[in-house]
Amino acid sequence: MNTINQDKTLSSIPLHNEKDFQGMRKAGSLAAKILDTLYNLIKPGISTEEINYHCHKMIISNHAVPAPLNYRGFPKSVCTSVNHVVCHGIPSKEKILNEGDIINVDVTVIVDGWHGDSSRMYCAGKINPKAKKLVETTYKSLMKSIAILKPGIHLGDIGFIIQNYAESKNFSVVRDFCGHGLGKVFHCAPSVLHFGEKNEGIKLEEGMFFTIEPMINAGNWAVKILNDGWTAVTKDKSLSAQFEHSVGITKNGAEIFTLSQNGTDLPINIL
Ligand code: MF3
Ligand code: CO
Numbered sequence: 001m002n003t004i005n006q007d008k009t010l011s012s013i014p015l016h017n018e019k020d021f022q023g024m025r026k027a028g029s030l031a032a033k034i035l036d037t038l039y040n041l042i043k044p045g046i047s048t049e050e051i052n053y054h055c056h057k058m059i060i061s062n063h064a065v066p067a068p069l070n071y072r073g074f075p076k077s078v079c080t081s082v083n084h085v086v087c088h089g090i091p092s093k094e095k096i097l098n099e100g101d102i103i104n105v106d107v108t109v110i111v112d113g114w115h116g117d118s119s120r121m122y123c124a125g126k127i128n129p130k131a132k133k134l135v136e137t138t139y140k141s142l143m144k145s146i147a148i149l150k151p152g153i154h155l156g157d158i159g160f161i162i163q164n165y166a167e168s169k170n171f172s173v174v175r176d177f178c179g180h181g182l183g184k185v186f187h188c189a190p191s192v193l194h195f196g197e198k199n200e201g202i203k204l205e206e207g208m209f210f211t212i213e214p215m216i217n218a219g220n221w222a223v224k225i226l227n228d229g230w231t232a233v234t235k236d237k238s239l240s241a242q243f244e245h246s247v248g249i250t251k252n253g254a255e256i257f258t259l260s261q262n263g264t265d266l267p268i269n270i271l
């Protein structure tokens with residue numbers, strides 16, 4: 001995701017045609033298919049490197065490219081962010097999941113030049129009620145914001161709905177990272193903040209592609225980056241959760257390019 005001080009809202013936002021939508025559909029559905037396989041793979045005892053290896057193999061065997069690998073020096077093919085890690089966790093052999101851990105896996109694949117970027121939370125074994133509430137709230141905040149998408153709404157409407165919902169559950173919204181435009185490039189305009197005010201920011205137009213990827217903390221929203229230069233953690237060590245979809249604005253709404261194909265969008269049955 002972008003950091004908000006690289007704000008790109010003033011630079012021009014690419015608008016895409018039907019052929020471009022087809023490209024994003026293909027990339028997005030591969031990202032989703034990979035995330036779909038993790039539902040049964042992730043359990044206590046697995047290392048985050050094994051998760052990375054599984055995703056990497058699947059990306060390569062589908063003739064796609066893992067966008068994070070060597071991106072600005074990132075050393076792995078996916079990000080794995082466990083418990084108080086907010087985002088950009090680096091997979092490693094040493095990091096082994098324990099019963100009760102929650103983990104975000106963020107997959108970005110490049111297919112025919114198009115980027116499909118999506119992340120979900122997974123649970124290692126049984127998680128506690130507070131963690132469950134955090135995961136559900138984060139997922140619902142993303143889906144509520146996607147539900148309002150259509151040409152003419154403002155970028156700020158997205159942040160407003162996410163912030164309002166997360167704070168109504170006594171959680172906080174991370175400020176330091178945001179969603180981003182994508183397509184033939186990994187990160188471009190617009191920056192999609194997950195907090196804000198109604199009617200602020202640019203108006204959405206048909207053909208815009210971007211991600212929404214709220215990071216919600218159980219405690220305070222403040223984060224810090226570890227010495228590896230990547231891993232973002234909550235300053236107060238509280239749990240953090242994130243979900244991400246890549247979307248395209250259509251004539252009357254939005255298309256989600258990264259929907260699950262096996263009903264495992266959420267690791268928990270919330271209905
Ligand atoms: N997939 C992340 C995003 O949502 C970006 C990861 S970049 C990396 O934008 F270098 F950390 F992998
Ligand atoms: Co992203």
Ligand code: CO
Binds near residue numbers: 108213244
């Ligand atoms: Co991502």
